[in-house]
Amino acid sequence: MSKPIDPPAGHGRRGVLKAALGAAAGSGTLGGFPTIWAQNIRDVVLQHAGPPVTAIGLIADQATKDLGFTVRMQASENADLLNRFLSQSSAIDVADVSITFMKYLVGRNVLQGIPRSKMQHWDVTIPLFTKGRYPDGRVASTEGVAPYGVLYLTDAEAKAFAPGETEWLTGVPSVTNADTLGIRPDLTGRPITSWADLLDPAFKGRAALQDQPAVGTIDVAMAVEARGGVKYGNKGNMTRAEIDRTMAIMMDIKRSGQFRSFWTTFDQSVNLMASGEVVIQSMWSPAVSAVRTRGIPCIFQPLKEGYRGWGYTLxxxxxLTGLKRDCAIEYANWYGSGFQGAVIARQGYYSTQPENVRKFLTSAEWDYWYDGKPAAEVLPDPFGKPSIRPGEVRDGGSFEQRMGNIAVWNSVMDEDRYLTRKWNEFITS
Amino acid sequence: MSSTAEATARIAPRSRGRRWRPSPRATSWLQVSPLAIILVTFFALPTVIFLVVSFYDYDRVGIYPDFLLDNYKELLTTPATLRVYLSSLKFAFIVWGITLFLGFNIAYFLVFHVRSRAVRTMLFLACAIPFWTSGIIRTIAWIPFLGRNGVFNQMLQGVKLIDQPLEFLLFSPFAVCVTYIHLFTLLMIGPIANSLAKIDPALLEAARDAGASRWRTMVDVVIPLSKTGIALGSILVFTQVMGDFFVVKAMSGGQSASIVSQLATEIQAMQYPPAAASAMILVLFVAVMVGGMMRVVDVRKELVR
Structure with a gap:
């Protein structure tokens, strides 16, 4: 699979890597002659594992072209991916690790600490990840698993999370987004402004939830709190009493026939919405786009209580040791340098280094995806198919408006064992 | 003389080798070994592993060797378990009753009413061909048909039978039953048709000559002689419904859960010991049910006959 090196394209980056390696060799950690490096790099293959929405083949192809070593993508989902990390991490080199997975992985001898000093794009990485703050200084929500809380390690051994900033990272911030409810504006019959609308009896038999204990429960908790009367300490990390209380409410609502369905796959959520079986439900941003490409109106509705945020790090x-580790660090820097961010921007995800992405998007694309302005022309999806019509505006507006209003993060609760049991009771009730 | 002795010496070992036969015991062992190896490696061993893991302790990140009854205690005390077993049993009995009725009648028609061999083969194929596509596709195909704005509702509204779409058609127990029946009726037709075909037509003639009504012939001759097929078909349908994950999930819209979907939620949450405990209870439960059916009809005896 190793491709012939294309001197003009790869030269600059190989130069950087060679210099870095040369320095390493000088410091005595590596041996050999510089002339051998080019040959060695060419034989390096990095296996990159991730979910299908981020482990995209064309990103690996471009990295291979730019870096002079080979990157291969492997896509798998949810528990399968987590299982691969835990049981066969030696078959993987680098990975898109969901922020929520960090709680499973750190201290398990799966990941290694990444030296922050080697990260070239650290200063353009959004402070929401690096400091837990918005650019204007406001402290971001820490409900659920906030990226800042699981980003730093106490030391290179990668055994425990550090409470504040350190020199060692669990992963390099890469992808983030803000999720909310998807709605069918033509069928709801009135404007939707609050999470409480998910539980409005007006939508009896036409609401749906994701069949996933943590996400499903958090979405209902958002709605219950918005409806008033119930307060949570931390919706993303409930106590047993809070879980019991929420489940009791959820079972009542389920018995009243509010929910039409509980979906497990992307396709199910798209079909529920496209067919009109459901008019308001938990949804993912690309699923909303998929409904719209069928010519059916669908909105990823911004709600006044805020968004449910999530993120990935590399x-x-x-x-990984020696040359391969150096290549992985080089790849991590490439990953944040813009191309990858541009690819995922076209499916509605944000890069955590937005300024770098700007260089790889047309100004029309930047205006639509990041600035919340109407599309000036037809915009493509990640694979070049037309997806956005001129004049369309992104739901929720600009990057700052959407990512600036995170109410809760996707989560793995401390009581997840209890939550799974209760969720099963809810689904079967 | 010496040359004869030499010749005998040369031949003897070979002819003794040719005469060597494994003992009958060894032959039986050799005959069962391929199936035994497959069953031990792919069924017995994994089941033992499940059994062992079902007693393990676990937390978010791992499973720890232990001997705890907690997984079983939690499983057997949560109301969810009773509910999924009752709901799966309910589906199993409804589907069993309907597929038995349909399957028996279709098989009877194919075996006794269709005279031409060619027509019978064609009709059998007509039953079987839909099964060349995957069960998942045949399940999903019902969704656009039964949906709120689906083909069936639009048809009923088109002929003015209803003015509001019927909601219960999709994402309901009704939808689950329809799909099961569609998927599993063939599992009844096959074994029943097989045992009906073995019935000597002379027996039916004899019954008629002795003055038995059609009903008496059916009850006293045909049904007892097709018991094996009915039992085999029932076991197939019953185990399919009890072990189902996909149909309940897709057709009830996640509104009702099956035993396996409950287990799948646990696996997705990386909670293997309780999932293993559920699997053990399910295997035990289905084994007892199938054992019960086997007691009613000794399938082995009937197959040999």
Whole structure:
């Protein structure tokens, strides 16, 4: 698979890597002659694992072209991916690690600490991840698993999270987004402004939830709190009493026939919405786009209580050493340099280094995806198919408006064992 | 003389080798070994592993060797378990009753009413061909048909039978039953048709000559002689419904859960020991049910006959 090196394209980056390696060799950690490096790099293959929405083949192809070593993508989902990290991490080199997975992985000898000093794009990485703050200084929500809380390690051994900023990272911030409810504006019959609308009896038999204990429960908790009367300490990390209380409410609502369905896959959520079976439900941003490309009106509705945020970082597996580790660090820097961010921007996800992405998007694309302005022309999806018509405006507006209003983060609760049991009771009730 | 002795010496070992036969015991062992190896490696061993893991302790990040009854205690005390077993049993009995009725009648028609061999083969194929596509596709195909704005509702509204779409058609127990029946009726037709075909037509003639009504012939001759097929078909349908995950999930819209979907939620949450405990209870439950059916009809005896 190693491709012939294309001197003009790859030269600059290989130069950087060679210099870095040369320095390493000088410091005595590596041996050999500089002339051998080019040959060695060419034989390096990095296996990159991630979910299908981020482990995209064309990103690996471009990285291979730019970096002079080979990157291969492997896509798998949810528990399968987590299982691969936990049981076969030696078959993976780098990975898109969901922020929520960090709680499973750190201290398990799966990931290695990444030296912050080697990260070239650290200063353009959004402070929401690096400091837990918005650019204007406001402290961001820490409900659920906030990226800042799981980003830093106490030391290179990668055994425990550090409470504040350190020199060692669990992963390099890469992808983020803000999720909300998807609605069918033509069928709801009135404007939707609050999470409480998910539970409005007016939508009896036409609401749906994701069949996932943490996400489903958090979405209902958002709605219950918005409806008033119930307060949570931390919706993303409930106590047993809070879980019991929420489940009791959820079962009542389910018995009243509010929910039409509980979906497990992307396609199910798209079909529920497109067919009109459901008019308001938990949804993912690309699923909203998929409904719209069928010519059916669908909105990823911004709600006044805020969004449910999530994120990914690029993690490096424990077994990486020497040349391969240097290549992985080089790849992590490439990953944040803009091309990857531009690819995922076209499906509605944000890069955590937005300024770098700007260089790889047309100004019309930047205006639509990041600035919340109407599309000036037809915009493509990640694979070049037309997806946005001129004049369309992104739901929720600009990057700052959407990512600036995170109410809660996707989560793995401390009581997740209890939550799973209760969720099963809810689904079967 | 010496040359004869030499010749005998040369031949003897070979002819003794040719005469060597494994003992009958060894032959039986050799005959069962391929199936035994497959069953041990792919069924017995994994089941033992499940059994062992079902007693383990676990937390978010791992499973720890232990001997705890907590997984079983939690499983058997949560109301969810009773509910999924009752709901799966309910589906199993409804589907069993309907597929038995349909399956028996279709098989009877194919075996006794269709005279031409060619027509019978064609009709059998007509039953079987839909099964060349995957069960998942045949399940999903019902969704656009039964949906709120689906083909069936639009048809009923088109002929003015109803003015509001019927909601209960999709994402309901009704939808689950329809899909099960569609998927599993063939599992009844096959074994029943097989045992009906073995019935000597002379028996039916004899019954008629002895003055038995059609009903008496059916009850006293045909049904007892097709018991094996009915039992085999029932076991197939019953185990399919009890072990189902996809149909309940897709057709009830996640509104009702099956035993396996409950287990799947646990696996997605990386909670293997309780999932293993559920699997053990399910295997035990289905084994007892199938054992019960086997007691009513000794399938082995009937198959040999």
């Amino acid at each position: 993690g490096m597996m424990k077994h």
